[in-house]
Amino acid sequence: MPKPADAPKVEGEKVKLQKRHLVQAAADRLRDLILAAEPDTQIGSLNEVARELGVGIVTVQQAARILEHEGLLEVRRGPGGGYYGKRPDEAALERSIAAYIRVHPAAFKEVSEIVSLLDCELIPAAARCTDEVLRAALRGLAARVETSDTAQARIALEQELHNTLYKMVNRPLIELLTRVTSQLQRSQPAPPLFSGPEGVAAWKAGRSRILQAVLAQDEELARFEAVRYRQGLIARLRRLRGEGPAAV
Template sequence: MARKPSKEGLVSGAVDRMKQMILAQDSGTQIGSLPDIAKGLGVGVVTVQQAARVLEHEGFLKVKRGNGGGYYGARPDAASLGRAMAGFLQVNRSREHEAIEIMTLLDCDLISAAALATDEALRERLRDHGRQIDACNTPEQRGAFEQEMQDIIYAMVDRPLMEMLARVTMEHYSSHVRVPIYPGAEGAERWKQERHNIIYAILRRDAGLARFEAQRRREDILQRLARAPSNAEGQ
């Protein structure tokens, strides 16, 4: 006797089949009404509704109600991809150290690419921002500096997928209790020197040096995390 699919299996199967229907047509095309889709898939309307919520969250579906309503295919944008990735990290209980590994790896490419950027206004903005490094003496100041520096680099390289991945992993890391990557006076001075070196390499238009400095920073961060107590807080 064939084993009856579980509720989760039915929803997962409906998600996959509805996604195939969506991708087979242009974005914005109606794939059907709730009763029609349920009949076509051979499942109940509740299963379709649950699958639709998943697809809507992922950015593949838009639900219109009222006259002319129904399910319309869509394509995920950066925001919906970010939500999906954030959900994946949470569901799979990814460690904060893993998020740091991803972020710093992405940074190596982004920082190297920033050295090749030709937008002089953004380069000047980065130069001005770099003048604030030595005044960043608290974790809060360093965190604000990092955020602004990332925003400038993202604008310089214009790589939306890498930007989305970096932002989502940063948010995932920030939502957890963090170990002190740069504790004390020694850590603060090390942080300042690393940022000076990276900005110098970018402004010098030396992509190789920029990648070297980013990789050196990555190795330093990962070594510090490996040595730090797991229950500490701060930056």
């Protein structure tokens, strides 16, 4: 039991927690109102939104700041002003997810596993693409694999490969998550997963098999090769961490 002298402090913390919950609940309800309406629709004035949500105007203002940061709300002042719903652009979504990841740091191993897992969905879907311009770009990348002997060349090819896959596949959420996690992966000190003659040969073989499967428009083979590449990558990550052979 807290001492009598501690009671006001405990009570104050409880009140702060209740206020945070109230603001978060108001933000959730306001978000639902915004997403239920067309973009650029007026949701209401400050007082109207407060009445709609059944909370005070200070709570609404605090909730509105959360949604402004998410790119879902615009506050307009003057005649015709009020709260207007918006839709965040891709850059805003990427910033939000990147910020979350930085608040909850992920190790290089975890990020690499996420990127490779997303690739297991992105790569098979690309096999269904019939756009000849994009397929020609992929053939160009396939031709460069064998000459990518430096780490810089392999990193550049990986970036171009993913940018091409994004265009070949209409999977916005997978693209968004892959972009953010790939950027985070590149920003971290990277252990030499594919170093030395054996590592470079393994990278070349894995990427060549994946590219050929996509170009053959063989979705099942593309999935198989993506999963096989991921298993090999996880095995290398575990060996680097001294965890022994990976269970694949």
